[in-house]
Amino acid sequence: MAARVLQHCVRSLARPSLRLTSGNLAVRAAAVPAAAIHRPLSFAADSRRTRWLGQSQIPSVGVLCRQYGDLPPLTIESIKDRVMYVLKLYDKINPEKLQTTSHFMKDLGLDSLDQVEIIMAMEDEFGFEIPDAEAEKLMSPDEIVQYIADKKDVYE
Amino acid sequence: MFSSHCQCVIVELSDMAVTRLPHAALSLKQFLQRQKILGIYRNMLRTIRQVPDEGDRKYLRDWARDEFKRNKNATDQDAIRMMVTQANNHLEELQKSLALARS
Numbered sequence: 001m002a003a004r005v006l007q008h009c010v011r012s013l014a015r016p017s018l019r020l021t022s023g024n025l026a027v028r029a030a031a032v033p034a035a036a037i038h039r040p041l042s043f044a045a046d047s048r049r050t051r052w053l054g055q056s057q058i059p060s061v062g063v064l065c066r067q068y069g070d071l072p073p074l075t076i077e078s079i080k081d082r083v084m085y086v087l088k089l090y091d092k093i094n095p096e097k098l099q100t101t102s103h104f105m106k107d108l109g110l111d112s113l114d115q116v117e118i119i120m121a122m123e124d125e126f127g128f129e130i131p132d133a134e135a136e137k138l139m140s141p142d143e144i145v146q147y148i149a150d151k152k153d154v155y156e
Numbered sequence: 157m158f159s160s161h162c163q164c165v166i167v168e169l170s171d172m173a174v175t176r177l178p179h180a181a182l183s184l185k186q187f188l189q190r191q192k193i194l195g196i197y198r199n200m201l202r203t204i205r206q207v208p209d210e211g212d213r214k215y216l217r218d219w220a221r222d223e224f225k226r227n228k229n230a231t232d233q234d235a236i237r238m239m240v241t242q243a244n245n246h247l248e249e250l251q252k253s254l255a256l257a258r259s
Contacts, residue, residue, distance in 0.1 A: 113224055116194055120201045132195055 074154045079126075080145050086125050087141060090118060100141045115139070122148070189236065196243045197224055203250050208257070216250075 080100065088095045092114055097107070104110045104118065119135040122144060128151065130138075138144050148154075182190065197220070204216045223243075230236050 111228070112190070112194055113197060113221070113228070116198050116201070117221070120198070120205075124205075132198060135198070136191075136194065 074149075074152055076145065076149055076154060079148050079152075079154065080141075082125055083122065083141050083144050083148075086121050087118065090121065098141075100145070103140050105139065112136075119144075126152075128152075189240075193224075193240060193243075196240065196247065200243070200247050200250075203247060203254065206254050 084098070084100070087093055087098055092110060093108055099107075102108055104115050105112075110118075115138075116135070119130055119138060123130055126148060130147070134147065138147055200220050201217065204213055204220065207213045207216060227235075227239055230239065
């Protein structure tokens with residue numbers, strides 16, 4: 001009874017190792033315990049090898065390593081593109097006049113309420129809060145990009 | 157003559173509340189008041205973000221924007237203080253309704 005359970009365990013262990021190490025018969029045979037009971041098992045495992053190698057590798061890899069999800073890494077270019085995109089969507093800004101160096105108040109003729117709205121839109125876009133003291137100093141798209149790169153540790 | 161003097165004073169005082177002019181043109185009290193008002197506007201927008209329905213959110217954002225812009229050029233100190241108190245009350249009301257809706 002115990003022997004049968006052990007056979008089953010070794011079989012299930014041997015299966016992923018068969019898929020990952022597509023070579024070494026000697027290694028596989030060595031991995032299997034050298035008891036007399038398990039010798040026929042190793043032959044059976046080898047004969048199943050050809051069938052198993054045909055199957056997809058994904059389940060076994062999933063058992064042996066972890067996968068995490070995350071956003072794609074930010075670059076200064078991507079931050080700049082997103083900032084300019086959000087600004088172009090803002091109805092009070094004329095898209096033709098918008099440059100990365102244009103000052104909100106002096107060049108684009110916005111007032112401080114509009115600037116607050118713009119910074120809120122940036123917070124929504126990038127998903128993190130910008131405190132009041134620092135938000136009121138950001139007066140051009142360039143400064144916003146610099147600030148976000150600062151906060152998100154994006155270097156070039 | 158008196159009326160023209162009044163007008164000069166009013167023109168000077170119109171650099172108040174929300175403005176495009178550089179900060180050096182404001183006195184310290186006006187500057188602090190301006191910062192407070194911008195802070196209220198920001199808190200209002202942050203609270204409005206939490207409203208569940210998108211249509212309601214847009215309506216509230218437009219309402220807040222109109223209210224603040226309409227009174228942008230107010231000059232009377234008393235009126236300004238009253239409006240600031242009103243804005244705070246609105247904000248509190250909104251926050252309480254949201255808390256109730258969430259529970």
